[in-house]
Amino acid sequence: xxxxxxxxxxxxxxxxxxxxxxxxxxxxxVDACAACREALSGLxxxxxxxxxxxxxxxxxxxxxxxxxxxxAAQRPPHRRAPGSTWLRYAAACLLAFGAxxxxxxxxxxxxxxxxxxxxxxxxxxxxxxxAATPVDVVSSDRHTxxxxxxxxxxxxxxxxxxAEQGFALVxxxxxxxxxxxxxxxxxxxxxxxxxxxxxxxxxxLAAASEQQGYRLQPVRLGNQPAAIVSDMxxxxxxxxxxxxxNAR
Amino acid sequence: xxxxQASGWVGELxxxxxxxxxxxxRWLLGNEHDAADAVHDAYLRAExxxxxxxxxxxxxxxxxxxxxxxxxxxxxxxxETHLHxxxxxxxTHGLTSEVEERVxxxxxxxxxxxxxxxxxxxxxxxxxxxxxEDLSYREISDVLGVPIGTVMSRLARGRALLQKSLxxxxxxxxxxxx
Numbered sequence: 001x002x003x004x005x006x007x008x009x010x011x012x013x014x015x016x017x018x019x020x021x022x023x024x025x026x027x028x029x030v031d032a033c034a035a036c037r038e039a040l041s042g043l044x045x046x047x048x049x050x051x052x053x054x055x056x057x058x059x060x061x062x063x064x065x066x067x068x069x070x071x072a073a074q075r076p077p078h079r080r081a082p083g084s085t086w087l088r089y090a091a092a093c094l095l096a097f098g099a100x101x102x103x104x105x106x107x108x109x110x111x112x113x114x115x116x117x118x119x120x121x122x123x124x125x126x127x128x129x130x131a132a133t134p135v136d137v138v139s140s141d142r143h144t145x146x147x148x149x150x151x152x153x154x155x156x157x158x159x160x161x162x163a164e165q166g167f168a169l170v171x172x173x174x175x176x177x178x179x180x181x182x183x184x185x186x187x188x189x190x191x192x193x194x195x196x197x198x199x200x201x202x203x204x205l206a207a208a209s210e211q212q213g214y215r216l217q218p219v220r221l222g223n224q225p226a227a228i229v230s231d232m233x234x235x236x237x238x239x240x241x242x243x244x245x246n247a248r
Numbered sequence: 249x250x251x252x253q254a255s256g257w258v259g260e261l262x263x264x265x266x267x268x269x270x271x272x273x274r275w276l277l278g279n280e281h282d283a284a285d286a287v288h289d290a291y292l293r294a295e296x297x298x299x300x301x302x303x304x305x306x307x308x309x310x311x312x313x314x315x316x317x318x319x320x321x322x323x324x325x326x327x328e329t330h331l332h333x334x335x336x337x338x339x340t341h342g343l344t345s346e347v348e349e350r351v352x353x354x355x356x357x358x359x360x361x362x363x364x365x366x367x368x369x370x371x372x373x374x375x376x377x378x379x380x381e382d383l384s385y386r387e388i389s390d391v392l393g394v395p396i397g398t399v400m401s402r403l404a405r406g407r408a409l410l411q412k413s414l415x416x417x418x419x420x421x422x423x424x425x426x
Contacts, residue, residue: 011400011403011404011407012385012400015378015384015385015403016384017384017385042411043407046407046410046411046414047379049360050360050364050375050379050380051379051380054361055360055361055364055380056267056271056380057267057270057271057274057275057283058267058270058271059266059267059269059270059271059284059287060270060280060284062284063266063270063284063287063288064263064266066284066288067259067262067263067266067287067288067291068259068263070288070291070292071258071259071262071263071291074258074259074295119303120303120304122303123302123303123304124303124304126302127302127303127304136386174384174386175304176304176305176306178306179305179306179307
């Protein structure tokens with residue numbers, strides 16, 4: 001690696017934003033280059049000073065109270081009433097139908113969590129389509145994409161290229177579902193961009209859904225739950241579902 | 249999303265990231281009073297905008313609103329300072345916040361804080377989000393509404409400026425309390 005390239009990458013390295021291959025190449029250079037070592041330790045010293053404490057202002061209690069009051073004012077009582085009526089109704093169902101009532105109630109709340117999750121997934125996909133590039137790490141080589149994730153997530157997903165079957169691996173990116181950081185594998189099929197969101201183990205996305213011509217389909221990727229989202233036609237979609245489901 | 253759901257989650261979001269919001273406000277506006285008012289404005293604005301929230305990283309969305317409210321306040325303040333410039337610099341600090349400021353300054357690395365405060369706002373806010381709030385490049389780019397490349401160059405420039413100003417002052421101050 002050229003020294004000038006290394007100098008430009010030092011900060012991204014320190015910020016944990018390099019993929020693993022690039023980080024390793026940089027480390028090899030830094031081991032051998034005194035100037036880069038010095039620059040890196042200078043940056044590290046600055047970081048430690050900035051993080052040593054005391055620079056972060058904590059919200060005063062008065063502000064916390066103000067926001068809590070404002071939040072309470074945002075919720076006039078009539079908005080809560082339907083919820084409690086609904087609960088009373090659910091309780092009545094429970095009494096009336098016994099176990100049958102329970103399963104209806106569970107199904108309802110699972111639907112709610114489900115639609116919030118699929119809402120986030122669709123939004124993530126559209127954001128990526130609108131962005132300059134839908135990927136953070138560009139590579140058709142799964143041996144680059146998987147380690148890149150490994151450095152950023154607790155569990156790196158199963159990555160496989162299906163270029164021969166018409167679904168070429170374009171790369172990967174990180175996205176957020178709620179506050180959860182998740183891996184997204186990005187494939188291209190003709191003009192269509194295909195996102196595979198690798199979901200947290202606890203995520204339970206039961207049903208396929210459709211929004212504005214985009215389709216979302218839950219699938220298992222190895223031992224992880226995942227969701228495919230794209231605007232491919234139904235036939236191509238099901239072909240990709242099968243391919244991904246058989247990935248090992 | 250229904251209005252009932254909306255008001256619940258925005259309040260929760262604001263509560264959860266209140267310190268981050270206030271900290272950003274303090275570094276942008278410089279005093280407790282303005283920072284707290286800006287965060288309060290931001291909360292109300294977030295409630296109104298909740299319906300249009302398109303998913304994604306909620307913390308970035310919230311901090312972007314906080315930042316906009318702070319910048320709005322900064323520009324009003326600039327106008328007012330300009331109007332009152334005959335009477336000398338406008339002092340927006342209350343007595344309590346000035347005392348608090350001094351106590352706070354004594355507790356932390358005053359030299360470093362001073363240099364950070366002296367940085368131009370675009371470098372200051374980027375450094376605060378990266379180093380103090382620990383946001384990723386992607387998140388910072390969402391908050392500031394600039395490309396990741398711009399985030400990187402602002403960080404580089406900000407760090408270089410900070411290192412330069414620290415190098416120009418007595419070196420033993422750096423790393424106090426490490």
